Amino acid sequence: xxxxxxxxxxxxxxxxxxxxxxxxxxxxxxxxxxxxxxxxxxxxxxxxxxxxxxxxxxxxxxxxxxxxxxxxxxxxxxxxxxxxxxxxxxxxxxxxxxxxxxxxxxxxxxxxxxxxxxxxxxxxxxxxxxxxxxxxxxxxxxxxxxxxxxxxxxxxxxxxxxxxxxxxxxxxxxxxxxxxxxxxxxxxxxxxxxxxxxxxxxxxxxxxxxxxxxxxxxxxxxxxxxxxxxxxxxxxxxxxxxxxxxxxxxxxxxxxxxxxxxxxxxxxxxxxxxxxxxxxxxxxxxxxxxxxxxxxxxxxxxxxxxxxxxxxxxxxxxxxxxxxxxxxxxxxxxxxxxxxxxxxxxxxxxxxxxxxxxxxxxxxxxxxxxxxxxxxxxxxxxxxxxxxxxxxxxxxxxxxxxxxxxxxx
Amino acid sequence: xxxxxxxxxxxxxxxxxxxxxxxxxxxxxxxxxxxxxxxxxxxxxxxxxxxxxxxxxxxxxxxxxxxxxxxxxxxxxxxxxxxxxxxxxxxxxxxxxxxxxxxxxxxxxxxxxxxxxxxxxxxxxxxxxxxxxxxxxxxxxxxxxxxxxxxxxxxxxxxxxxxxxxxxxxxxxxxxxxxxxxxxxxxxxxxxxxxxxxxxxxxxxxxxxxxxxxxxxxxxxxxxxxxxxxxxxxxxxxxxxxxxxxxxxxxxxxxxxxxxxxxxxxxxxxxxxxxxxxxxxxxxxxxxxxxxxxxxxxxxxxxxxxxxxxxxxxxxxxxxxxxxxxxxxxxxxxxxxxxxxxxxxxxxxxxxxxxxxxxxxxxxxxxxxxxxxxxxxxxxxxxxxxxxxxxxxxxxxxxxxxxxxxxxx
Numbered sequence: 001x002x003x004x005x006x007x008x009x010x011x012x013x014x015x016x017x018x019x020x021x022x023x024x025x026x027x028x029x030x031x032x033x034x035x036x037x038x039x040x041x042x043x044x045x046x047x048x049x050x051x052x053x054x055x056x057x058x059x060x061x062x063x064x065x066x067x068x069x070x071x072x073x074x075x076x077x078x079x080x081x082x083x084x085x086x087x088x089x090x091x092x093x094x095x096x097x098x099x100x101x102x103x104x105x106x107x108x109x110x111x112x113x114x115x116x117x118x119x120x121x122x123x124x125x126x127x128x129x130x131x132x133x134x135x136x137x138x139x140x141x142x143x144x145x146x147x148x149x150x151x152x153x154x155x156x157x158x159x160x161x162x163x164x165x166x167x168x169x170x171x172x173x174x175x176x177x178x179x180x181x182x183x184x185x186x187x188x189x190x191x192x193x194x195x196x197x198x199x200x201x202x203x204x205x206x207x208x209x210x211x212x213x214x215x216x217x218x219x220x221x222x223x224x225x226x227x228x229x230x231x232x233x234x235x236x237x238x239x240x241x242x243x244x245x246x247x248x249x250x251x252x253x254x255x256x257x258x259x260x261x262x263x264x265x266x267x268x269x270x271x272x273x274x275x276x277x278x279x280x281x282x283x284x285x286x287x288x289x290x291x292x293x294x295x296x297x298x299x300x301x302x303x304x305x306x307x308x309x310x311x312x313x314x315x316x317x318x319x320x321x322x323x324x325x326x327x328x329x330x331x332x333x334x335x336x337x338x339x340x341x342x343x344x345x346x347x348x349x350x351x352x353x354x355x356x357x358x359x360x361x362x363x364x365x366x367x368x369x370x371x372x373x374x375x376x377x378x379x380x381x382x383x384x385x386x387x388x389x390x391x392x393x394x395x396x397x398x399x400x401x402x403x404x405x406x407x408x409x
Numbered sequence: 410x411x412x413x414x415x416x417x418x419x420x421x422x423x424x425x426x427x428x429x430x431x432x433x434x435x436x437x438x439x440x441x442x443x444x445x446x447x448x449x450x451x452x453x454x455x456x457x458x459x460x461x462x463x464x465x466x467x468x469x470x471x472x473x474x475x476x477x478x479x480x481x482x483x484x485x486x487x488x489x490x491x492x493x494x495x496x497x498x499x500x501x502x503x504x505x506x507x508x509x510x511x512x513x514x515x516x517x518x519x520x521x522x523x524x525x526x527x528x529x530x531x532x533x534x535x536x537x538x539x540x541x542x543x544x545x546x547x548x549x550x551x552x553x554x555x556x557x558x559x560x561x562x563x564x565x566x567x568x569x570x571x572x573x574x575x576x577x578x579x580x581x582x583x584x585x586x587x588x589x590x591x592x593x594x595x596x597x598x599x600x601x602x603x604x605x606x607x608x609x610x611x612x613x614x615x616x617x618x619x620x621x622x623x624x625x626x627x628x629x630x631x632x633x634x635x636x637x638x639x640x641x642x643x644x645x646x647x648x649x650x651x652x653x654x655x656x657x658x659x660x661x662x663x664x665x666x667x668x669x670x671x672x673x674x675x676x677x678x679x680x681x682x683x684x685x686x687x688x689x690x691x692x693x694x695x696x697x698x699x700x701x702x703x704x705x706x707x708x709x710x711x712x713x714x715x716x717x718x719x720x721x722x723x724x725x726x727x728x729x730x731x732x733x734x735x736x737x738x739x740x741x742x743x744x745x746x747x748x749x750x751x752x753x754x755x756x757x758x759x760x761x762x763x764x765x766x767x768x769x770x771x772x773x774x775x776x777x778x779x780x781x782x783x784x785x786x787x788x789x790x791x792x793x794x795x796x797x798x799x800x801x802x803x804x805x806x807x808x809x810x811x812x813x814x815x816x817x818x
Contacts, residue, residue, distance in 0.1 A: 007464050010684055045421075071616075076480070100640075102640035106638045229515045246655050267482040272685070282418070350451065355641060
């Protein structure tokens with residue numbers, strides 16, 4: 001009994017999370033997670049699984065049958081797709097414009113792909129012609145893109161890339177973790193073969209579940225590697241002819257059999273996270289995904305206006321910025337981490353720093369999901385202004401709030 | 410807006426989950442999950458991560474520094490260990506006494522191990538001598554065991570195996586998913602190099618987080634394959650000399666860097682599941698792990714007594730049964746699935762069937778975690794008796810309840 005004194009009940013402080021995510025969870029999602037479980041093969045549970053698939057088909061704007069959850073964080077969704085599709089020595093092309101493009105390279109390397117990357121300076125994105133040129137030279141099996149790279153806050157336009165991939169017989173993937181729900185994404189219209197996301201950004205949920213969608217074309221290729229476990233293999237099952245996937249947990253062939261009509265046992269679905277994913281999706285559909293994108297743009301614009309009115313300089317090419325997160329140059333002579341600490345400790349507001357070449361150079365302010373709201377924007381701008389004045393960066397009192405209000409009117 | 414009609418708010422029915430897991434979550438754990446998030450590098454969050462490590466060290470009875478959570482279901486914990494340790498062509502030995510032993514073989518195959526299995530009939534377990542003999546012949550790098558295989562409800566004694574592994578220079582792993590918290594496990598005393606578990610059995614939590622622990626010896630071997638991502642690599646970092654792990658998500662080298670002092674970015678910790686894991690562990694420590702094991706034994710014994718008094722035959726070698734789940738032969742002439750359906754539909758009580766050679770042959774009744782309680786046992790026995798009588802299997806009215814009460818007195 002003695003030991004338990006060292007482990008008090010959880011009592012996290014109230015924070016306003018205005019960084020690049022995770023952000024505050026919509027209270028309705030927290031409530032959904034507090035529902036009691038049902039059994040994993042209970043018709044109620046399999047019904048919820050089917051409903052979740054149908055829901056994310058709407059949100060992803062796709063007819064793809066195989067739209068489901070991977071039980072893990074966003075990175076698990078990426079890895080499930082890569083592991084199940086990429087075979088050793090496959091060529092993949094990755095246009096890198098930030099840290100998460102580098103992550104796609106890293107994960108593809110783990111699949112023993114031959115990884116080709118093209119790069120633009122952080123703060124920019126690619127023109128379709130640059131990508132097509134590289135596709136012609138490299139002839140990759142897959143194009144691996146990040147839609148919104150939070151490390152730079154830039155949004156790669158994807159609308160024209162699907163047509164290019166189709167022309168060259170290339171499978172087209174995007175990581176929409178940071179952008180989904182706050183920026184347009186048209187799975188079928190843009191000819192995407194695979195998309196993955198997470199709950200902890202514009203969907204207003206906690207990290208730990210990754211909704212993905214797969215085109216029929218990519219599913220066919222995955223099924224060539226299908227492998228059913230000995231413990232549950234029956235006479236009517238057919239094994240795939242190609243080399244099996246280098247992972248059991250991320251083998252999409254098996255995961256589809258678990259989510260599909262046969263309900264072949266694989267993992268035990270993470271019920272509470274499925275409840276969260278369902279509620280996130282349900283709330284987004286209720287608002288309407290186009291309305292949600294507009295909302296993210298509105299509050300993102302208000303932050304931008306406020307930041308500029310404060311005399312701060314936004315980072316990167318603004319015409320390609322994400323709606324839901326803004327990079328801000330840390331002014332000369334100001335200690336970025338000191339500002340973040342004062343915000344966190346004195347206001348309980350969190351904003352972000354960044355990675356690699358941008359570490360210590362920019363802050364990142366997110367307005368996403370449940371926190372894409374006027375009160376969050378006004379509180380954050382006002383608090384940041386106070387802190388900046390205290391550390392010696394002078395602003396015109398009230399200008400930031402005025403500029404934000406102008407956007408709202 | 411029209412679409413949202415098809416997606417009503419969640420409203421799962423109340424079920425009593427008396428199968429092999431998942432089971433009903435302790436309401437205090439559901440409550441813990443409903444806490445609002447804090448940022449992933451907030452000192453409060455990293456504090457909770459450290460506390461969770463310390464807590465599971467107590468429960469695992471270990472001094473292992475690297476005791477942490479894998480963000481995924483129990484199978485994710487198994488795969489993280491295998492992926493990070495096993496190199497292609499490594500020999501591993503798997504003593505198989507049920508479906509989950511076969512699963513260890515499957516996951517090891519995905520790591521391209523040379524998998525050697527030894528088998529006993531389902532319902533039995535291994536003698537230490539059988540395992541030592543196989544170790545001498547095969548000279549594996551790792552011994553991969555299941556502690557409690559829920560498919561057969563048998564518990565493999567592990568106490569003597571660590572000494573054998575040590576003598577032969579073999580790394581010793583066990584999958585304690587189904588047994589942990591309800592049956593003794595002594596990580597350090599039994600010389601275990603790696604153990605993994607899940608929350609959804611005796612810990613009384615939801616599936617979706619896998620606590621693991623790693624000995625210093627196995628960590629040293631993992632670190633030879635250490636690889637830091639390009640996007641976050643700095644001058645002071647050292648990369649490992651051996652071939653990198655075939656997974657990014659499950660690369661324990663990176664996961665340790667994220668849970669360790671440097672907090673190198675990897676995944677975004679699944680905060681709500683961490684809250685669940687913390688609360689599960691906290692409640693177990695408060696009860697005392699030895700008391701929890703006694704509680705599981707008491708209620709498991711009561712089920713066994715009731716089942717035998719009903720004239721049903723328990724499955725397998727009873728001296729090696731798990732405390733928390735009992736296999737029961739489905740009597741001749743009785744349709745096992747009909748019984749399960751009546752229990753589910755008319756009583757809202759779930760019991761389990763089984764896999765492979767035991768499919769349609771046995772039921773499985775679990776008494777674990779929050780459901781290792783007298784009321785759950787009495788309700789389940791009484792309901793099962795009613796259903797059996799209805800489908801034509803006659804019992805002595807009240808004998809099962811009497812027998813269970815005898816155990817309780």
